[in-house]
Amino acid sequence: xxxxxxxxxxxxxxxNIPFGIASSDSxxxxxxxxxxxxxxxxxxxxxxxxxxxxxxSDTVLAQPSLNAFAALPRxxxxxxxxxxxxxxKKDNTLKALPPGAVEQIGAVTMHLPVETGDFTDMSCSLHxxxxxxxxxxxxRSSPPAFFHMPIGYAGRCSSLDISxxxxxxxxxxxxxxxxxxxxxxFGPCKKMDYELELAAVIGKPLARxxxxxxxxxxxxxxxxxxxxxxxxxxxxxxxxxPLGPLNGKNAGTTLSAWVVTADALAPFRVASPPRxxxxxxxLAASGNDxxxxxxxxxxxxxxxxxxxxxxMCKSNTSWMYWTLDQCIAHQAIGGCGLRTADLIATGTxxxxxxxxxxxxxxxxxxxxxxxxxxxEDGETVTLSGYCSEGVGFGECVATLTPAKELxx
Amino acid sequence: xxxxxxxxxxxxxxxNIPFGIASSDSxxxxxxxxxxxxxxxxxxxxxxxxxxxxxxSDTVLAQPSLNAFAALPRxxxxxxxxxxxxxxKKDNTLKALPPGAVEQIGAVTMHLPVETGDFTDMSCSLHxxxxxxxxxxxxRSSPPAFFHMPIGYAGRCSSLDISxxxxxxxxxxxxxxxxxxxxxxFGPCKKMDYELELAAVIGKPLARxxxxxxxxxxxxxxxxxxxxxxxxxxxxxxxxxPLGPLNGKNAGTTLSAWVVTADALAPFRVASPPRxxxxxxxLAASGNDxxxxxxxxxxxxxxxxxxxxxxMCKSNTSWMYWTLDQCIAHQAIGGCGLRTADLIATGTxxxxxxxxxxxxxxxxxxxxxxxxxxxEDGETVTLSGYCSEGVGFGECVATLTPAKELxx
Numbered sequence: 034x035x036x037x038x039x040x041x042x043x044x045x046x047x048x049n050i051p052f053g054i055a056s057s058d059s060x061x062x063x064x065x066x067x068x069x070x071x072x073x074x075x076x077x078x079x080x081x082x083x084x085x086x087x088x089x090s091d092t093v094l095a096q097p098s099l100n101a102f103a104a105l106p107r108x109x110x111x112x113x114x115x116x117x118x119x120x121x122k123k124d125n126t127l128k129a130l131p132p133g134a135v136e137q138i139g140a141v142t143m144h145l146p147v148e149t150g151d152f153t154d155m156s157c158s159l160h161x162x163x164x165x166x167x168x169x170x171x172x173r174s175s176p177p178a179f180f181h182m183p184i185g186y187a188g189r190c191s192s193l194d195i196s197x198x199x200x201x202x203x204x205x206x207x208x209x210x211x212x213x214x215x216x217x218x219f220g221p222c223k224k225m226d227y228e229l230e231l232a233a234v235i236g237k238p239l240a241r242x243x244x245x246x247x248x249x250x251x252x253x254x255x256x257x258x259x260x261x262x263x264x265x266x267x268x269x270x271x272x273x274x275p276l277g278p279l280n281g282k283n284a285g286t287t288l289s290a291w292v293v294t295a296d297a298l299a300p301f302r303v304a305s306p307p308r309x310x311x312x313x314x315x316l317a318a319s320g321n322d323x324x325x326x327x328x329x330x331x332x333x334x335x336x337x338x339x340x341x342x343x344x345m346c347k348s349n350t351s352w353m354y355w356t357l358d359q360c361i362a363h364q365a366i367g368g369c370g371l372r373t374a375d376l377i378a379t380g381t382x383x384x385x386x387x388x389x390x391x392x393x394x395x396x397x398x399x400x401x402x403x404x405x406x407x408x409e410d411g412e413t414v415t416l417s418g419y420c421s422e423g424v425g426f427g428e429c430v431a432t433l434t435p436a437k438e439l440x441x
Numbered sequence: 442x443x444x445x446x447x448x449x450x451x452x453x454x455x456x457n458i459p460f461g462i463a464s465s466d467s468x469x470x471x472x473x474x475x476x477x478x479x480x481x482x483x484x485x486x487x488x489x490x491x492x493x494x495x496x497x498s499d500t501v502l503a504q505p506s507l508n509a510f511a512a513l514p515r516x517x518x519x520x521x522x523x524x525x526x527x528x529x530k531k532d533n534t535l536k537a538l539p540p541g542a543v544e545q546i547g548a549v550t551m552h553l554p555v556e557t558g559d560f561t562d563m564s565c566s567l568h569x570x571x572x573x574x575x576x577x578x579x580x581r582s583s584p585p586a587f588f589h590m591p592i593g594y595a596g597r598c599s600s601l602d603i604s605x606x607x608x609x610x611x612x613x614x615x616x617x618x619x620x621x622x623x624x625x626x627f628g629p630c631k632k633m634d635y636e637l638e639l640a641a642v643i644g645k646p647l648a649r650x651x652x653x654x655x656x657x658x659x660x661x662x663x664x665x666x667x668x669x670x671x672x673x674x675x676x677x678x679x680x681x682x683p684l685g686p687l688n689g690k691n692a693g694t695t696l697s698a699w700v701v702t703a704d705a706l707a708p709f710r711v712a713s714p715p716r717x718x719x720x721x722x723x724l725a726a727s728g729n730d731x732x733x734x735x736x737x738x739x740x741x742x743x744x745x746x747x748x749x750x751x752x753m754c755k756s757n758t759s760w761m762y763w764t765l766d767q768c769i770a771h772q773a774i775g776g777c778g779l780r781t782a783d784l785i786a787t788g789t790x791x792x793x794x795x796x797x798x799x800x801x802x803x804x805x806x807x808x809x810x811x812x813x814x815x816x817e818d819g820e821t822v823t824l825s826g827y828c829s830e831g832v833g834f835g836e837c838v839a840t841l842t843p844a845k846e847l848x849x
């Protein structure tokens with residue numbers, strides 16, 4: 034387990050009360066749970082606590098995903114969270130909960146919090162785009178649409194993984210050296226990278242052919258998770274012209290276990306950064322659409338605790354050019370609708386400085402010596418994110434395992 | 442309804458026996474069905490017919506999608522199809538089926554056949570790629586990876602539509618003229634296009650981190666559907682650098698209603714066309730991996746029957762450079778697995794000639810006068826595909842409706 038960052042006693046204080054899906058030896062069926070400090074509380078064992086909450090049926094909290102709960106009105110999420118907060122605020126109340134309702138985090142297995150039907154990964158960070166462009170082309174340029182709208186691609190849902198699941202180095206065809214100037218070979222990826230991201234989990238759906246503006250998009254957000262969008266850079270570089278990344282992003286996409294609610298993050302909404310040009314109507318956000326979440330990436334070699342890994346990056350979601358509210362509005366503008374449990378992610382979140390690179394690619398500037406190469410087998414990547422004392426995401430962690438040779 | 446092509450009495454003879462999801466006034470819950478000529482037979486009303494088929498439980502055929510059925514071993518699909526064929530082969534047997542088991546196609550509503558978790562659209566046709574390249578750049582070039590592997594992008598699952606569902610012209614930001622040289626505007630798409638495609642529906646899943654070679658991929662195919670991958674060309678042209686298409690493909694993706702099984706198409710497997718270079722091991726197919734399906738696109742204006750529409754294209758799946766077997770092997774090579782009901786599509790299927798353009802973009806060659814412009818509101822696009830007397834897909838049809846102005 035990654036300990037909280039210095040100055041923070043816990044990511045999971047009474048101001049957080051996130052939701053996840055957990056199981057344990059004594060609670061073998063995965064169901065919804067919350068976390069308070071190092072305690073995991075199974076919500077299906079707390080029926081009396083939620084009595085009288087309108088629209089909350091008995092079965093919702095016993096499901097193996099949060100989909101049914103996330104689809105309920107925001108007022109239900111608020112009511113459930115407030116009842117739980119009122120328990121946590123009282124001394125010794127946890128001990129008064131029914132037998133088997135509370136377990137220590139170390140005794141619990143976490144599962145994917147939602148069953149996602151569509152996952153989109155956007156490109157919100159100007160700094161990431163320009164750093165990556167400089168690494169790949171020598172020039173700090175941005176795609177033609179960048180300042181007009183968040184661009185992005187559809188990701189794969191079958192390879193979404195819960196934090197802790199190892200990611201296997203993928204096989205694929207890739208450039209052996211500089212794209213376009215080297216050979217194309219088949220075998221294990223040679224340029225495995227992480228990407229530091231945040232994703233919104235959709236709660237309230239939006240019907241097909243309906244739209245939502247950025248100023249109203251937050252009403253559709255159930256909560257947020259950290260995401261490591263593992264990227265096979267050499268595979269990606271070959272395949273992405275002109276249809277974008279596919280297998281380069283499909284080895285695994287790691288999600289943090291606890292969905293931090295939109296309500297828990299509401300106090301950390303801040304003004305979005307100034308933009309270089311006006312946005313069109315559907316992207317206009319009303320006031321505080323950015324989030325102030327401090328982010329960190331650590332990489333640790335085999336045998337070293339994740340918490341002792343080298344800090345590769347410190348970043349912040351508020352530095353992004355586009356916000357997730359705007360990404361949601363953009364996703365919906367073409368008429369595809371939004372479904373509960375859809376994931377809409379930010380893309381790599383970077384700052385301007387070398388200590389603020391959200392992925393390794395950004396270090397690989399032509400003619401410069403990078404501080405390190407791409408990921409080695411056995412290395413563990415740990416993302417963490419936090420807002421304040423008691424409000425954080427915990428960790429999003431995964432170890433890179435060696436490629437399995439083609440055996441078919 | 443589109444009538445079968447000249448020379449074919451029906452797409453749905455005894456050699457076909459496809460599977461779909463249907464409902465009607467007297468059978469209001471959508472369940473699995475088959476089609477024989479113009480009869481739709483609800484499979485949940487035929488319990489005795491399937492008695493003794495191992496692994497086929499009573500509930501599977503009563504589900505509102507084919508997912509549970511498609512996930513069963515191929516031997517079950519074969520046994521069910523053979524029992525149905527034995528009924529159809531006898532005169533008057535349909536009349537002997539239980540009351541309510543048979544309805545005329547005109548009395549039936551078709552629904553999406555499967556609930557899809559991941560949909561990938563590949564680029565299999567060299568001719569399409571080169572025609573599109575000539576239209577966009579003036580040069581007949583291919584992407585750097587084209588001759589090495591099928592390239593593709595992940596599509597959106599929430600906007601998959603059953604044949605007959607209108608597609609609404611999307612709103613979006615787009616180039617007003619030549620990409621990169623014109624203004625960027627927001628409003629209804631001005632360049633709405635269709636794409637003639639075939640998609641494989643995955644049956645037997647492949648576990649995460651497992652691989653399958655092209656020579657073994659067919660074992661994972663439950664069947665096939667036609668697909669119209671509606672494309673907003675002006676939106677797509679702006680957004681797709683460098684992450685590929687997103688909203689330009691999200692207004693709707695139309696599927697034909699009947700999944701034609703891998704067994705029904707087995708007699709129409711033919712040798713794949715010669716390739717310009719050797720393929721790496723996982724893409725090596727054993728013999729007949731191409732399919733000989735004759736394809737057609739018709740476009741009809743408002744008030745004109747779809748069947749009377751102008752034939753815009755005649756094509757054939759056997760002309761593709763890459764086959765769906767190879768696409769499946771390529772999809773899986775990175776370790777993402779395959780899930781039952783995944784869709785893997787071919788991309789636009791074109792030939793060399795002007796009568797063989799599978800989408801309108803291919804007609805828009807610089808300096809030439811195209812035979813027509815992009816789609817107008819109210820026009821209906823009808824794809825059809827057939828192999829022989831009695832074995833076809835029926836139609837994949839949808840009408841383009843006007844854009845709805847932004848009302849939020």
